[in-house]
Amino acid sequence: MKNKNIKYLLIVWLTVILTSCVSSEKMVYFQGNQDNLSHEDYEIYEPKIQKGDILSINVSAIDKGAAVPFNLYESTSTTEPIPITYIVDNDGEITFPVVGILKVEGITTKILKQQLTKTLAEYLAKPIVNIRLVNFKVAVLGEVKTPGTYLIPNERISVIEAISLAGDLTIHGKRKTVMLIREQGGKRAFITLDLTDKKIFNSPYFYMAQNDVIYVEPNKTKLNSSAVGANAGIILSSISSLISIILILNR
The missing domain is CATH 3.10.560.10 (Outer membrane lipoprotein wza domain like)
Known part of the structure:
Protein backbone atom coordinates (compact mmCIF):
# COMPACT_ATOMS: atom_id res chain seq x y z
CA MET A 1 0.00 0.00 0.00
CA LYS A 2 2.85 2.32 0.86
CA ASN A 3 4.52 1.71 -2.51
CA LYS A 4 1.25 2.48 -4.30
CA ASN A 5 1.00 5.78 -2.45
CA ILE A 6 4.53 6.69 -3.47
CA LYS A 7 3.77 5.92 -7.11
CA TYR A 8 0.63 8.03 -6.92
CA LEU A 9 2.48 10.98 -5.43
CA LEU A 10 5.16 10.78 -8.09
CA ILE A 11 2.57 10.77 -10.86
CA VAL A 12 0.86 13.80 -9.34
CA TRP A 13 4.20 15.57 -8.99
CA LEU A 14 5.08 14.88 -12.62
CA THR A 15 1.67 16.08 -13.80
CA VAL A 16 2.02 19.37 -11.93
CA ILE A 17 5.43 19.97 -13.49
CA LEU A 18 4.34 19.23 -17.05
CA THR A 19 1.06 21.17 -16.94
CA SER A 20 -0.03 24.58 -15.78
CA CYS A 21 -3.31 26.43 -15.35
CA VAL A 22 -4.16 29.40 -17.56
CA SER A 23 -6.58 32.03 -16.31
CA GLU A 46 -7.79 53.35 -46.62
CA PRO A 47 -4.17 52.25 -47.10
CA LYS A 48 -1.69 54.74 -48.51
CA ILE A 49 0.49 53.87 -51.46
CA GLN A 50 4.08 52.97 -50.58
CA LYS A 51 7.32 52.48 -52.46
CA GLY A 52 7.41 49.05 -54.08
CA ASP A 53 3.63 48.81 -54.37
CA ILE A 54 2.15 47.44 -57.58
CA LEU A 55 -0.79 49.33 -59.07
CA SER A 56 -3.31 48.18 -61.63
CA ILE A 57 -4.75 51.19 -63.52
CA ASN A 58 -7.49 50.95 -66.13
CA VAL A 59 -8.87 53.90 -68.09
CA SER A 60 -12.09 53.96 -70.09
CA ALA A 61 -14.15 56.67 -71.74
CA ILE A 62 -17.17 57.28 -73.96
CA ASP A 63 -14.85 57.02 -76.96
CA LYS A 64 -13.17 53.67 -76.35
CA GLY A 65 -10.62 54.30 -79.08
CA ALA A 66 -9.47 57.52 -77.45
CA ALA A 67 -8.74 55.63 -74.19
CA VAL A 68 -6.49 53.04 -75.86
CA PRO A 69 -3.20 55.00 -75.44
CA PHE A 70 -3.75 55.08 -71.66
CA ASN A 71 -4.00 51.30 -71.33
CA LEU A 72 -0.79 49.42 -72.04
CA TYR A 73 -0.72 45.66 -72.47
CA GLU A 74 1.94 42.99 -72.32
CA SER A 75 1.66 40.78 -75.38
CA THR A 76 2.11 37.02 -75.09
CA SER A 77 2.24 34.30 -77.72
CA THR A 78 -0.16 31.91 -75.97
CA THR A 79 -2.79 34.03 -74.24
CA GLU A 80 -4.62 37.31 -74.66
CA PRO A 81 -2.66 40.52 -73.94
CA ILE A 82 -2.25 41.19 -70.22
CA PRO A 83 -2.67 44.75 -68.83
CA ILE A 84 0.63 45.99 -67.47
CA THR A 85 0.97 47.08 -63.84
CA TYR A 86 2.88 50.02 -62.42
CA ILE A 87 5.54 49.57 -59.74
CA VAL A 88 6.06 52.54 -57.43
CA ASP A 89 9.77 53.33 -57.64
CA ASN A 90 12.16 54.45 -54.90
CA ASP A 91 11.15 58.06 -55.51
CA GLY A 92 7.51 57.17 -54.88
CA GLU A 93 6.58 57.71 -58.53
CA ILE A 94 5.16 55.88 -61.54
CA THR A 95 5.34 56.75 -65.22
CA PHE A 96 1.89 56.78 -66.80
CA PRO A 97 1.28 56.74 -70.57
CA VAL A 98 0.94 60.19 -72.18
CA VAL A 99 0.64 61.91 -68.79
CA GLY A 100 4.20 61.14 -67.70
CA ILE A 101 5.56 60.94 -64.13
CA LEU A 102 3.05 60.85 -61.26
CA LYS A 103 3.92 61.20 -57.57
CA VAL A 104 1.80 58.54 -55.85
CA GLU A 105 3.55 57.68 -52.58
CA GLY A 106 1.68 58.70 -49.43
CA ILE A 107 -1.77 59.04 -50.98
CA THR A 108 -4.63 56.56 -51.22
CA THR A 109 -5.80 54.90 -54.42
CA LYS A 110 -8.99 56.94 -54.07
CA ILE A 111 -7.11 60.23 -54.14
CA LEU A 112 -4.92 59.04 -57.02
CA LYS A 113 -8.07 58.11 -58.92
CA GLN A 114 -9.48 61.61 -58.41
CA GLN A 115 -6.22 63.29 -59.47
CA LEU A 116 -5.75 61.11 -62.53
CA THR A 117 -9.39 61.51 -63.60
CA LYS A 118 -8.97 65.29 -63.46
CA THR A 119 -5.76 65.12 -65.50
CA LEU A 120 -7.23 62.77 -68.11
CA ALA A 121 -10.21 65.10 -68.59
CA GLU A 122 -7.83 67.20 -70.69
CA TYR A 123 -7.50 64.29 -73.13
CA LEU A 124 -10.77 62.35 -72.84
CA ALA A 125 -14.47 63.08 -72.52
CA LYS A 126 -15.79 61.80 -69.20
CA PRO A 127 -12.87 59.50 -68.34
CA ILE A 128 -13.39 56.62 -65.90
CA VAL A 129 -10.39 55.45 -63.89
CA ASN A 130 -10.13 52.25 -61.84
CA ILE A 131 -7.11 51.72 -59.60
CA ARG A 132 -6.28 48.72 -57.44
CA LEU A 133 -3.36 47.73 -55.22
CA VAL A 134 -2.28 44.39 -56.65
CA ASN A 135 0.21 43.43 -53.94
CA ASN A 219 3.49 31.30 -23.91
CA LYS A 220 5.51 29.73 -21.10
CA THR A 221 3.55 26.49 -21.31
CA LYS A 222 4.63 26.00 -24.94
CA LEU A 223 8.22 26.93 -24.16
CA ASN A 224 8.32 24.57 -21.20
CA SER A 225 6.75 21.74 -23.16
CA SER A 226 9.28 22.30 -25.93
CA ALA A 227 12.07 21.98 -23.39
CA VAL A 228 10.46 18.86 -21.94
CA GLY A 229 9.97 17.38 -25.40
CA ALA A 230 13.60 17.86 -26.29
CA ASN A 231 14.69 16.11 -23.08
CA ALA A 232 11.78 13.73 -22.63
CA GLY A 233 13.98 10.64 -22.75
CA ILE A 234 16.30 11.92 -20.06
CA ILE A 235 13.43 13.07 -17.83
CA LEU A 236 11.50 9.80 -18.08
CA SER A 237 14.67 7.79 -17.50
CA SER A 238 15.49 9.87 -14.41
CA ILE A 239 11.97 9.48 -13.04
CA SER A 240 12.06 5.73 -13.64
CA SER A 241 15.37 5.48 -11.79
CA LEU A 242 14.01 7.62 -8.95
CA ILE A 243 10.95 5.39 -8.59
CA SER A 244 13.13 2.29 -8.55
CA ILE A 245 15.40 3.70 -5.83
CA ILE A 246 12.44 4.76 -3.66
CA LEU A 247 10.82 1.34 -4.01
CA ILE A 248 14.08 -0.42 -3.04
CA LEU A 249 14.55 1.80 0.00
CA ASN A 250 10.98 1.18 1.18
CA ARG A 251 11.01 -2.62 0.97
Whole structure:
Protein backbone atom coordinates (compact mmCIF):
# COMPACT_ATOMS: atom_id res chain seq x y z
CA MET A 1 0.00 0.00 0.00
CA LYS A 2 2.85 2.32 0.86
CA ASN A 3 4.52 1.71 -2.51
CA LYS A 4 1.25 2.48 -4.30
CA ASN A 5 1.00 5.78 -2.45
CA ILE A 6 4.53 6.69 -3.47
CA LYS A 7 3.77 5.92 -7.11
CA TYR A 8 0.63 8.03 -6.92
CA LEU A 9 2.48 10.98 -5.43
CA LEU A 10 5.16 10.78 -8.09
CA ILE A 11 2.57 10.77 -10.86
CA VAL A 12 0.86 13.80 -9.34
CA TRP A 13 4.20 15.57 -8.99
CA LEU A 14 5.08 14.88 -12.62
CA THR A 15 1.67 16.08 -13.80
CA VAL A 16 2.02 19.37 -11.93
CA ILE A 17 5.43 19.97 -13.49
CA LEU A 18 4.34 19.23 -17.05
CA THR A 19 1.06 21.17 -16.94
CA SER A 20 -0.03 24.58 -15.78
CA CYS A 21 -3.31 26.43 -15.35
CA VAL A 22 -4.16 29.40 -17.56
CA SER A 23 -6.58 32.03 -16.31
CA SER A 24 -9.50 33.12 -18.51
CA GLU A 25 -8.15 36.68 -18.47
CA LYS A 26 -5.26 35.52 -20.64
CA MET A 27 -7.44 33.61 -23.08
CA VAL A 28 -10.74 35.45 -23.62
CA TYR A 29 -10.83 38.08 -26.39
CA PHE A 30 -12.25 41.62 -26.18
CA GLN A 31 -12.75 41.92 -22.44
CA GLY A 32 -14.03 45.12 -20.91
CA ASN A 33 -17.42 46.78 -20.59
CA GLN A 34 -19.94 44.06 -21.44
CA ASP A 35 -23.07 46.13 -22.04
CA ASN A 36 -25.89 44.38 -23.84
CA LEU A 37 -25.70 46.90 -26.65
CA SER A 38 -23.02 49.41 -27.51
CA HIS A 39 -22.17 51.44 -30.60
CA GLU A 40 -18.77 52.84 -31.43
CA ASP A 41 -17.84 55.12 -34.30
CA TYR A 42 -14.98 53.96 -36.48
CA GLU A 43 -13.03 55.42 -39.35
CA ILE A 44 -13.10 53.68 -42.74
CA TYR A 45 -9.48 52.73 -43.28
CA GLU A 46 -7.79 53.35 -46.62
CA PRO A 47 -4.17 52.25 -47.10
CA LYS A 48 -1.69 54.74 -48.51
CA ILE A 49 0.49 53.87 -51.46
CA GLN A 50 4.08 52.97 -50.58
CA LYS A 51 7.32 52.48 -52.46
CA GLY A 52 7.41 49.05 -54.08
CA ASP A 53 3.63 48.81 -54.37
CA ILE A 54 2.15 47.44 -57.58
CA LEU A 55 -0.79 49.33 -59.07
CA SER A 56 -3.31 48.18 -61.63
CA ILE A 57 -4.75 51.19 -63.52
CA ASN A 58 -7.49 50.95 -66.13
CA VAL A 59 -8.87 53.90 -68.09
CA SER A 60 -12.09 53.96 -70.09
CA ALA A 61 -14.15 56.67 -71.74
CA ILE A 62 -17.17 57.28 -73.96
CA ASP A 63 -14.85 57.02 -76.96
CA LYS A 64 -13.17 53.67 -76.35
CA GLY A 65 -10.62 54.30 -79.08
CA ALA A 66 -9.47 57.52 -77.45
CA ALA A 67 -8.74 55.63 -74.19
CA VAL A 68 -6.49 53.04 -75.86
CA PRO A 69 -3.20 55.00 -75.44
CA PHE A 70 -3.75 55.08 -71.66
CA ASN A 71 -4.00 51.30 -71.33
CA LEU A 72 -0.79 49.42 -72.04
CA TYR A 73 -0.72 45.66 -72.47
CA GLU A 74 1.94 42.99 -72.32
CA SER A 75 1.66 40.78 -75.38
CA THR A 76 2.11 37.02 -75.09
CA SER A 77 2.24 34.30 -77.72
CA THR A 78 -0.16 31.91 -75.97
CA THR A 79 -2.79 34.03 -74.24
CA GLU A 80 -4.62 37.31 -74.66
CA PRO A 81 -2.66 40.52 -73.94
CA ILE A 82 -2.25 41.19 -70.22
CA PRO A 83 -2.67 44.75 -68.83
CA ILE A 84 0.63 45.99 -67.47
CA THR A 85 0.97 47.08 -63.84
CA TYR A 86 2.88 50.02 -62.42
CA ILE A 87 5.54 49.57 -59.74
CA VAL A 88 6.06 52.54 -57.43
CA ASP A 89 9.77 53.33 -57.64
CA ASN A 90 12.16 54.45 -54.90
CA ASP A 91 11.15 58.06 -55.51
CA GLY A 92 7.51 57.17 -54.88
CA GLU A 93 6.58 57.71 -58.53
CA ILE A 94 5.16 55.88 -61.54
CA THR A 95 5.34 56.75 -65.22
CA PHE A 96 1.89 56.78 -66.80
CA PRO A 97 1.28 56.74 -70.57
CA VAL A 98 0.94 60.19 -72.18
CA VAL A 99 0.64 61.91 -68.79
CA GLY A 100 4.20 61.14 -67.70
CA ILE A 101 5.56 60.94 -64.13
CA LEU A 102 3.05 60.85 -61.26
CA LYS A 103 3.92 61.20 -57.57
CA VAL A 104 1.80 58.54 -55.85
CA GLU A 105 3.55 57.68 -52.58
CA GLY A 106 1.68 58.70 -49.43
CA ILE A 107 -1.77 59.04 -50.98
CA THR A 108 -4.63 56.56 -51.22
CA THR A 109 -5.80 54.90 -54.42
CA LYS A 110 -8.99 56.94 -54.07
CA ILE A 111 -7.11 60.23 -54.14
CA LEU A 112 -4.92 59.04 -57.02
CA LYS A 113 -8.07 58.11 -58.92
CA GLN A 114 -9.48 61.61 -58.41
CA GLN A 115 -6.22 63.29 -59.47
CA LEU A 116 -5.75 61.11 -62.53
CA THR A 117 -9.39 61.51 -63.60
CA LYS A 118 -8.97 65.29 -63.46
CA THR A 119 -5.76 65.12 -65.50
CA LEU A 120 -7.23 62.77 -68.11
CA ALA A 121 -10.21 65.10 -68.59
CA GLU A 122 -7.83 67.20 -70.69
CA TYR A 123 -7.50 64.29 -73.13
CA LEU A 124 -10.77 62.35 -72.84
CA ALA A 125 -14.47 63.08 -72.52
CA LYS A 126 -15.79 61.80 -69.20
CA PRO A 127 -12.87 59.50 -68.34
CA ILE A 128 -13.39 56.62 -65.90
CA VAL A 129 -10.39 55.45 -63.89
CA ASN A 130 -10.13 52.25 -61.84
CA ILE A 131 -7.11 51.72 -59.60
CA ARG A 132 -6.28 48.72 -57.44
CA LEU A 133 -3.36 47.73 -55.22
CA VAL A 134 -2.28 44.39 -56.65
CA ASN A 135 0.21 43.43 -53.94
CA PHE A 136 -1.77 44.12 -50.75
CA LYS A 137 -0.64 41.24 -48.57
CA VAL A 138 -0.05 40.56 -44.88
CA ALA A 139 1.85 37.84 -43.04
CA VAL A 140 0.83 36.04 -39.83
CA LEU A 141 3.54 34.11 -37.99
CA GLY A 142 4.04 32.30 -34.70
CA GLU A 143 1.41 30.53 -32.60
CA VAL A 144 -1.44 30.42 -35.11
CA LYS A 145 -2.94 27.34 -36.74
CA THR A 146 -1.95 28.16 -40.33
CA PRO A 147 0.87 30.73 -40.47
CA GLY A 148 1.62 32.25 -43.85
CA THR A 149 1.30 35.20 -46.20
CA TYR A 150 -2.20 36.21 -47.31
CA LEU A 151 -3.13 38.27 -50.38
CA ILE A 152 -5.96 40.73 -49.61
CA PRO A 153 -8.08 41.63 -52.67
CA ASN A 154 -10.14 44.46 -51.12
CA GLU A 155 -7.22 46.50 -49.67
CA ARG A 156 -8.73 46.48 -46.19
CA ILE A 157 -8.20 44.00 -43.38
CA SER A 158 -8.12 44.25 -39.61
CA VAL A 159 -5.76 42.46 -37.24
CA ILE A 160 -8.67 40.27 -36.13
CA GLU A 161 -9.53 39.30 -39.70
CA ALA A 162 -5.90 38.48 -40.50
CA ILE A 163 -5.64 36.23 -37.46
CA SER A 164 -8.91 34.58 -38.50
CA LEU A 165 -7.44 33.86 -41.93
CA ALA A 166 -4.58 32.11 -40.16
CA GLY A 167 -7.03 29.91 -38.25
CA ASP A 168 -6.91 31.85 -34.95
CA LEU A 169 -4.27 31.60 -32.23
CA THR A 170 -3.39 28.22 -30.83
CA ILE A 171 -3.94 27.61 -27.14
CA HIS A 172 -0.24 28.37 -26.66
CA GLY A 173 -0.31 31.86 -28.21
CA LYS A 174 0.08 34.97 -26.07
CA ARG A 175 -3.06 37.03 -26.62
CA LYS A 176 -1.98 40.06 -24.59
CA THR A 177 1.24 40.78 -26.50
CA VAL A 178 0.58 40.21 -30.19
CA MET A 179 3.24 42.06 -32.18
CA LEU A 180 2.47 44.06 -35.32
CA ILE A 181 5.50 44.89 -37.48
CA ARG A 182 5.10 47.73 -39.97
CA GLU A 183 7.50 49.40 -42.40
CA GLN A 184 6.74 52.91 -43.59
CA GLY A 185 8.90 55.74 -44.81
CA GLY A 186 12.08 53.71 -44.45
CA LYS A 187 11.39 52.99 -40.77
CA ARG A 188 10.27 49.82 -39.03
CA ALA A 189 7.81 49.99 -36.13
CA PHE A 190 7.01 47.26 -33.57
CA ILE A 191 3.55 47.67 -32.03
CA THR A 192 2.16 45.51 -29.22
CA LEU A 193 -1.58 44.72 -29.35
CA ASP A 194 -3.73 43.17 -26.62
CA LEU A 195 -6.42 40.91 -28.09
CA THR A 196 -8.02 40.43 -24.68
CA ASP A 197 -8.89 44.13 -24.39
CA LYS A 198 -11.90 45.54 -26.23
CA LYS A 199 -9.98 48.78 -26.69
CA ILE A 200 -8.13 47.16 -29.59
CA PHE A 201 -11.05 48.18 -31.82
CA ASN A 202 -10.10 51.84 -31.22
CA SER A 203 -6.39 51.30 -31.86
CA PRO A 204 -4.87 53.22 -34.81
CA TYR A 205 -3.26 49.90 -35.73
CA PHE A 206 -6.49 47.88 -35.77
CA TYR A 207 -6.46 47.99 -39.58
CA MET A 208 -3.37 46.66 -41.28
CA ALA A 209 -1.29 48.27 -43.98
CA GLN A 210 0.12 46.37 -46.93
CA ASN A 211 3.11 44.14 -46.05
CA ASP A 212 2.35 44.26 -42.31
CA VAL A 213 3.47 41.27 -40.25
CA ILE A 214 1.71 39.82 -37.20
CA TYR A 215 3.77 37.71 -34.81
CA VAL A 216 2.19 35.69 -32.01
CA GLU A 217 4.64 34.75 -29.29
CA PRO A 218 4.41 31.32 -27.59
CA ASN A 219 3.49 31.30 -23.91
CA LYS A 220 5.51 29.73 -21.10
CA THR A 221 3.55 26.49 -21.31
CA LYS A 222 4.63 26.00 -24.94
CA LEU A 223 8.22 26.93 -24.16
CA ASN A 224 8.32 24.57 -21.20
CA SER A 225 6.75 21.74 -23.16
CA SER A 226 9.28 22.30 -25.93
CA ALA A 227 12.07 21.98 -23.39
CA VAL A 228 10.46 18.86 -21.94
CA GLY A 229 9.97 17.38 -25.40
CA ALA A 230 13.60 17.86 -26.29
CA ASN A 231 14.69 16.11 -23.08
CA ALA A 232 11.78 13.73 -22.63
CA GLY A 233 13.98 10.64 -22.75
CA ILE A 234 16.30 11.92 -20.06
CA ILE A 235 13.43 13.07 -17.83
CA LEU A 236 11.50 9.80 -18.08
CA SER A 237 14.67 7.79 -17.50
CA SER A 238 15.49 9.87 -14.41
CA ILE A 239 11.97 9.48 -13.04
CA SER A 240 12.06 5.73 -13.64
CA SER A 241 15.37 5.48 -11.79
CA LEU A 242 14.01 7.62 -8.95
CA ILE A 243 10.95 5.39 -8.59
CA SER A 244 13.13 2.29 -8.55
CA ILE A 245 15.40 3.70 -5.83
CA ILE A 246 12.44 4.76 -3.66
CA LEU A 247 10.82 1.34 -4.01
CA ILE A 248 14.08 -0.42 -3.04
CA LEU A 249 14.55 1.80 0.00
CA ASN A 250 10.98 1.18 1.18
CA ARG A 251 11.01 -2.62 0.97
